[in-house]
Amino acid sequence: MANTPFHVRSRVWIADQKGTFLGEGRIQLLKAIEEKGSITKAAHSMNMSYLKAWKLIESMNNSSEMPLVIRTSGGKGGGGTILTTHGEKAIRLYQELNMRCQEFLKKEFEALNKKY
Amino acid sequence: MANTPFHVRSRVWIADQKGTFLGEGRIQLLKAIEEKGSITKAAHSMNMSYLKAWKLIESMNNSSEMPLVIRTSGGKGGGGTILTTHGEKAIRLYQELNMRCQEFLKKEFEALNKKY
DNA sequence: GGTCGTTATATTTTAATTAATACAACGGTT
DNA sequence: AACCGTTGTATTAATTAAAATATAACGACC
Numbered sequence: 244m245a246n247t248p249f250h251v252r253s254r255v256w257i258a259d260q261k262g263t264f265l266g267e268g269r270i271q272l273l274k275a276i277e278e279k280g281s282i283t284k285a286a287h288s289m290n291m292s293y294l295k296a297w298k299l300i301e302s303m304n305n306s307s308e309m310p311l312v313i314r315t316s317g318g319k320g321g322g323g324t325i326l327t328t329h330g331e332k333a334i335r336l337y338q339e340l341n342m343r344c345q346e347f348l349k350k351e352f353e354a355l356n357k358k359y
Numbered sequence: 360m361a362n363t364p365f366h367v368r369s370r371v372w373i374a375d376q377k378g379t380f381l382g383e384g385r386i387q388l389l390k391a392i393e394e395k396g397s398i399t400k401a402a403h404s405m406n407m408s409y410l411k412a413w414k415l416i417e418s419m420n421n422s423s424e425m426p427l428v429i430r431t432s433g434g435k436g437g438g439g440t441i442l443t444t445h446g447e448k449a450i451r452l453y454q455e456l457n458m459r460c461q462e463f464l465k466k467e468f469e470a471l472n473k474k475y
Numbered sequence: 476g477g478t479c480g481t482t483a484t485a486t487t488t489t490a491a492t493t494a495a496t497a498c499a500a501c502g503g504t505t
Numbered sequence: 506a507a508c509c510g511t512t513g514t515a516t517t518a519a520t521t522a523a524a525a526t527a528t529a530a531c532g533a534c535c
Contacts, residue, residue, distance in 0.1 A: 321510025
């Protein structure tokens with residue numbers, strides 16, 4: 244069974260009792276916000292509706308003691324939202340965990356293919 | 360950051376170019392078929408429509424050189440479907456891979472929590 | 476050849492999700 | 506106080522997914 248046309252894929256997410264806290268889509272959104280400086284622009288850049296992005300952020304901030312982003316409406320340029328250091332750390336930790344998981348699965352899957 | 364209310368969750372699946380071949384739902388379906396001896400009963404036992412179950416099985420058998428199940432319609436008792444040895448092996452291998460992934464992630468997540 | 480419970484398939488109906496639209500609130504800046 | 510682009514929120518429309526329904530085909534068995 245060595246050399247199959249198959250590959251292994253995975254999704255990992257962090258959750259609490261209420262549901263998911265951080266997942267691949269949420270991390271991607273956080274990174275877009277970090278880059279663009281606003282929810283509106285971030286959502287648009289990744290073809291997501293503002294409403295969906297807003298709900299995701301609301302959920303994340305509610306699940307965390309310290310907010311991941313801070314939002315301001317009104318003011319210079321109309322407002323915007325920026326990541327907290329806590330938000331930046333969340334991105335790094337998730338991505339490291341996710342990358343390690345993918346590497347682990349790749350090795351395990353190749354080992355299975357050789358074995359059988 | 361040690362002791363958070365969070366935990367890590369994951370889904371792993373095997374895919375080819377056409378899409379997913381084996382995932383958690385498909386494995387659960389295979390196991391139900393193994394137990395019940397028919398698609399109809401298996402689907403019903405897991406609150407899945409016969410149509411959805413049939414499509415999943417069709418997809419799996421199409422992605423695999425050797426079929427995972429063999430189906431017979433008509434005959435004694437109306438027919439039924441049973442797993443091939445290849446299908447039985449697929450269940451075992453997926454579940455082992457999935458279990459190892461979950462153990463790995465649990466350890467990694469705990470390590471992250473201690474570290475930060 | 477009639478019966479059985481299953482597989483196979485198409486069609487319709489319903490539910491759920493997502494997208495689109497509209498507009499109020501905000502508050503520094505000019 | 507008017508302006509700006511954003512956040513916040515509600516409502517409606519559109520799309521997609523899922524479920525329900527119906528029916529034909531199958532073939533060993535009696």
